[in-house]
Each structure stands twice: as structure tokens, then as C-alpha cells.
Amino acid sequence: MVARAAMTSVGAFVATVLAVASALAAGASVPADRLSPERKASLVHLLRHDCGSCHGMRLLGGLGPPLTAQALEAKPGEMLVATVLYGRPGTPMPPWRGALSETEVRWLIDLLKSGELQ
Amino acid sequence: MTRGMRRVCRIVIAAAAVLTAGFGELRGTGDLGVVVERASGRLQVVDSTARISLGVVEGLGDLSHASVVYSRDARFAYVFGRDGGLTKVDILTGTVVARVVQAGNSIGGAISGDGTLVAxxxxxxxxxxxxDARTLELVKEIPATFGAEGARSKVVGLTDAPGRRFVFSLYDAGEIWIADFSHGDEAAVTRIRDVGRQPYDALITADGRHYVAGLFGEDGLALVDLWHPELGARRILAGYGRGEQPLPVYKMPHLEGWAMTENHAFLPAVGRHEVLVVDRRTWREIGRVPVHGQPVFVMARPDGREVWVNFAHPRNDTIQIIDVESLTIRHTIEPGPAVLHMEFTPRGDEVWVSVRDADRVDVYDTATYRRLATVAVEKPSGIFLTARAHRIGL
Known part of the structure; x- marks a missing residue:
């Protein structure tokens, strides 16, 4: 029976997160201010309505954990960016790479951590 | 009649039509329903004969992922909000008659067959x-505790079952519980353990006999025969993915509207562009239908001749219609961006479709697949017609 996960071991997941985090820290990404206002609006729409199907439209949680600024406060931004891009094995959190660029994910994480959407 | 008199008559008739398109007149509820406006915390009460909205009911809290059940007289809608709100709405007057905020985060509910309990x-x-379905006073709390440390599990897939029972699944614990209120308001709870990893939703067959929970953590489903709960849960469609990696799942399938025809059950495959077809007597797979995307709702038209399917983000602008004899796609329609839900009129002649990102609910003729009407609804999600009042598990 295949577990519904992109990677089967927690070790592999942690290794990937660390690798991604260091790659991201190297600063290869496009700055978020290059995102158009239209794209930003569609990202917020995606966040509320599609991420919201598990995390709640008001980001207070559901099948997935809450995404409020308080809930994310103690979590490093790079880890959150990696979680969104690569998903979370063993949970329903899917990888969003392909649909979202690293710049877009970083902008979304900053927005969530700012608490502006609450 | 002079031309002038005819004109006056026409104006009077038109004025009467305007007056009756609203709350308050003497009428039945059999062709009414509600549509959830998920972003604004409102319901629209709709008339499925006239294909219009009768009005708006506000103040219902966070209705993202809201669902609704009906009182047995089909006058009151019980609305389950995401924020733990439970609201009893009179759809004839468009008013809130009772409301409690009973938890921090909720996923749905059910009403007992005798209409006295709402869970x-x-x-x-x-x-x-x-x-209590009349007053919304608390009758009983059943904490979903499991494990040595008494952790509490998220609860999904709650349905009513015959004999004043409720059946539900514990997502974190991998259990199915049956709460039996047949001897009064003190529930006798039967726990079925080890049903499989991460049950995410469930349904009960229209006769109230079989409870089926979909599993997210593995390929397969858990089946409980409620005529014989002592036999526990049986795994069906185990390993339906045949060892292949599933696709990422951007929206969980919903099992409440699972399609049951006389001989077949049509089930969404998780993480696959497939609808699985099962023989209802043996619960064995007899086929699968390749479809446009990952299925969310798989719903039989009430006459059982067709099965309509909508899909997960990002392929959610399309509905496909499966011919149940040939198990092939008979027709494909593209209603618009983010098709979230479908609800058939009671005999299946028409279907109402929520098109969230177009702020529309469209009504289709199911014989011609032509759009008959459009109702403006802000960010519509679930559509609940009152015929559900008289169905087990809805």
C-alpha cells in the first residue's frame, strides 16, 4: 500500500527542507516587488479560497493548521516557503511548485506573517 | 375588455408577481432551497420552480465550507459554519430563529431521522x-478522545443513520464511531478501531445500511455494515492506485454526494483523474472511468442514468457526465471558473451549479445540457434543496 506522500521518510523531507532553505537563503529569487498588483490579488484569492479549503477562508484552520500571524510566529520563513513549494509528506499538504513561483510563495508567507489578512 | 383595462390587468399581475417573489406568502417549501454565499456569511433562499432567489439571510458567521440539513417539515435549515456556528433558519420568513457558536472549528452536521436531534x-x-433540534440546547457532548494521553481527534463524515443513530469518523485516530440515541439522550457509543489511515469524509447509502469512509492516508475505503456493526469495518478497493504515486491533492473529494445507482457505486479516486466503479452487492471494483481531473463531487442524477462529476483546483471549470451503461463520458460542459457544487432538483430534470469565481449559480436542463437560468450569488458554494429533508444521510 502506497502512503499518499511525495516522499516516504521524514529524514528525506527534512533533508529537502534544509537543502531548499539554504538554496533560498542564497538569494537567487526575483524580488517580490516585481509581482504585478493583478498577480498579488489573484494570489490572495488563491490563498483564501483554495488554501482556505483546508486552512479556512479566514485562515483560522480546518483540516490543516491555522495560518494566522500568531500561529506562524515561531516558524522560520524559509521552512514555511519550503513547505508550500514541496508539500508535507504524510499529510494532505500538497506541493505548490509549478503553480506558484518561489517569489510568489515568499510574498505570500511574508503577507501571512504580517497579519494583514486577519 | 378594453385595451386600457387589459393594460391595467397586466400591471396588477406584474405587481403581484413582484410581491410574491419574496418572503412571507403562504406557500409550500418542497421546491425551495438555500445557496451558501461562502465569503459573506449569508444564505440565499431560492425557488427551484421559478429559478429565482427569494431573498438573503445574513449574520451566519464564517460559511466557508458550510453545509445544511433540514427539519423534517422542510421549513427550517440548520446551517453548520466553519467557525463552530450552528444556526437554525426559517426559510419561509428568511429569519434566524436560533443560533449557537458551539466550538472553535467545525466541518458539518446531521439531523436524526426523527428530526429531534442535530449533531x-x-x-x-x-x-x-x-x-435539541427545536431549541438548539446542548443535549450531549461526545469528545473524540483516543490513545493513552487522551488526545482529541478531528471528526469528519458525520451522518445520521436509522434508529436515532449518528455515525462519524475520527481523522487522526483512524476510527469510526456509532452514537446510538435510541434509548434516550444518553448515547451508547460503539467504537470501531483501525479502519485505515486518515479517513477524510464519509457517506451512508440511501437505505441507511452501509457507511463508507474514504481514506486519505492510503488507497482504499472503510465499509461498515450498520446491520452488523459487530463485524467492524471492512476494507474495500484496497490499493486502488496499484502502487503508482498519486498526484498532489489540491482539494479533498467530498463523499456526501457519492453516487449510488441501483447496481453501482461511483467513487472519486484520491489523487487520480479517475472515477472508480464498484458493484454494490460485492463492493468489488468493476471498472474505472478516466476523467478530466481529480473528482470532488461524484453525483448520480436521481434517475440513476447519468453521473455528474466536478473537479479539484486547478481543473475546476468543468463538469463531466458519465453514461452509467457504457461507463464512458457522455458529455462535458464548462460552466465557468471554480465549479464548487451541484444539486439536482428532486427528480433530476434540472441541476443547479455553483460557479464560485463568476459569482453565479447556473441552472441546467439535464436532458439537453443547456443552461436555463442564472441566479446572481456572491461566491456561491453549497446548494441544498429541501428534498434532502426526507433522505437518510443528507
Whole structure:
């Protein structure tokens, strides 16, 4: 029976997160201010309505954990960016790479951590 | 009649039509329903004969992922909000008659067959709360505790079952519980353990006999025969993915509207562009239908001749219609961006479709697949017609 996960071991997941985090820290990404206002609006729409199907439209949680600024406060931004891009094995959190660029994910994480959407 | 008199008559008739398109006149509820406006915390009460909205009911809290059940007289809608709100709405007057905020985070509910108890399944704190359907006073709380440390599980897939029972699944614990209120308001709870990893939703067959929970954590489903709960849960469609990696799942399938025809059950495959077809007597797979995307709702038209399917993000602008004899796609329609839900009129001649990102509910003729009408609804999600009042498990 295949577990519904992109990677089967927690070790592999942690290794990937660390690798991604260091790659991201190297600063290869496009700055978020290059995102158009239209794209930003569609990202917020995606966040509320599609991420919201598990995390709640008001980001207070559901099948997935809450995404409020308080809930994310103690979590490093790079880890959150990696979680969104690569998903979370063993949970329903899917990888969003392909649909979202690293710049877009970083902008979304900053927005969530700012608490502006609450 | 002079031309002038005819004109006056026409004006009077038109004025009467305007007056009756609203709350308050003497009428039945059999062709009414509600549509959830998920972003604004409102319901629209709709008339499925006239294909219009009769009005708006506000103040219902966070209705993202809201669902609705009906009183047995089909006058009152019980609305289950995401924020733990449970609201009883009179759809004839468009008013809130009772409301409680009973938990921090909720996922849906059910009403007992005798219409006296309303149960809500909660994520936080994990468990089920049961209320008096008349007053919304708390009757019983059932914490979904499991494991040595008494952790509480998120509860999903809550349905009513014959004999004043509720059946539900524990997402974190991998269990199915049956709460039996047949001897009064003190529930006798039967726990079925080890049903499989991460049950995410469930349904009960229209006869109330079989409860089927879909599993997210593995390929397969858990089946409980409620005529013989002592036999526990049986795994069906185990390993339906045949060892292949599933696709990422951007929206969980919903099992409440699972399609049951006379001989077949049509089930969404998780993480696959497939609808699985099962023989209802043996519960063995007899086929699968390749479809446009990952199925969310798989619903039989009430006459059982066709099965309509909508899909997960990002392929959610399309509905496909499966011919149940040939198990092939008979027709494909593209209603618009983010098709979230479908609801057939009671005999299946028409279907109402929520097109969230177009702020529309469209009504289709199911014989011609032509759009008959459009109702303006802000960010529509679930559509609930009152015929559900008289169905087990809805």
C-alpha cells in the first residue's frame, strides 16, 4: 500500500527542507516587488479560497493548521516557503511548485506573517 | 375588455408577481432551497420552480465550507459554519430563529431521522456535539478522545443513520464511531478501531445500511455494515492506485454526494483523474472511468442514468457526465471558473451549479445540457434543496 506522500521518510523531507532553505537563503529569487498588483490579488484569492479549503477562508484552520500571524510566529520563513513549494509528506499538504513561483510563495508567507489578512 | 383595462390587468399581475417573489406568502417549501454565499456569511433562499432567489439571510458567521440539513417539515435549515456556528433558519420568513457558536472549528452536521436531534462534527475541540433540534440546547457532548494521553481527534463524515443513530469518523485516530440515541439522550457509543489511515469524509447509502469512509492516508475505503456493526469495518478497493504515486491533492473529494445507482457505486479516486466503479452487492471494483481531473463531487442524477462529476483546483471549470451503461463520458460542459457544487432538483430534470469565481449559480436542463437560468450569488458554494429533508444521510 502506497502512503499518499511525495516522499516516504521524514529524514528525506527534512533533508529537502534544509537543502531548499539554504538554496533560498542564497538569494537567487526575483524580488517580490516585481509581482504585478493583478498577480498579488489573484494570489490572495488563491490563498483564501483554495488554501482556505483546508486552512479556512479566514485562515483560522480546518483540516490543516491555522495560518494566522500568531500561529506562524515561531516558524522560520524559509521552512514555511519550503513547505508550500514541496508539500508535507504524510499529510494532505500538497506541493505548490509549478503553480506558484518561489517569489510568489515568499510574498505570500511574508503577507501571512504580517497579519494583514486577519 | 378594453385595451386600457387589459393594460391595467397586466400591471396588477406584474405587481403581484413582484410581491410574491419574496418572503412571507403562504406557500409550500418542497421546491425551495438555500445557496451558501461562502465569503459573506449569508444564505440565499431560492425557488427551484421559478429559478429565482427569494431573498438573503445574513449574520451566519464564517460559511466557508458550510453545509445544511433540514427539519423534517422542510421549513427550517440548520446551517453548520466553519467557525463552530450552528444556526437554525426559517426559510419561509428568511429569519434566524436560533443560533449557537458551539466550538472553535467545525466541518458539518446531521439531523436524526426523527428530526429531534442535530449533531455537529468538530475539528476543535475534536468531537461531536448534539443539540435539541427545536431549541438548539446542548443535549450531549461526545469528545473524540483516543490513545493513552487522551488526545482529541478531528471528526469528519458525520451522518445520521436509522434508529436515532449518528455515525462519524475520527481523522487522526483512524476510527469510526456509532452514537446510538435510541434509548434516550444518553448515547451508547460503539467504537470501531483501525479502519485505515486518515479517513477524510464519509457517506451512508440511501437505505441507511452501509457507511463508507474514504481514506486519505492510503488507497482504499472503510465499509461498515450498520446491520452488523459487530463485524467492524471492512476494507474495500484496497490499493486502488496499484502502487503508482498519486498526484498532489489540491482539494479533498467530498463523499456526501457519492453516487449510488441501483447496481453501482461511483467513487472519486484520491489523487487520480479517475472515477472508480464498484458493484454494490460485492463492493468489488468493476471498472474505472478516466476523467478530466481529480473528482470532488461524484453525483448520480436521481434517475440513476447519468453521473455528474466536478473537479479539484486547478481543473475546476468543468463538469463531466458519465453514461452509467457504457461507463464512458457522455458529455462535458464548462460552466465557468471554480465549479464548487451541484444539486439536482428532486427528480433530476434540472441541476443547479455553483460557479464560485463568476459569482453565479447556473441552472441546467439535464436532458439537453443547456443552461436555463442564472441566479446572481456572491461566491456561491453549497446548494441544498429541501428534498434532502426526507433522505437518510443528507
Amino acid at each position: 455537529v462534527s468538530n475539528y476543535d475541540p475534536g468531537g461531536v456535539k448534539v443539540f
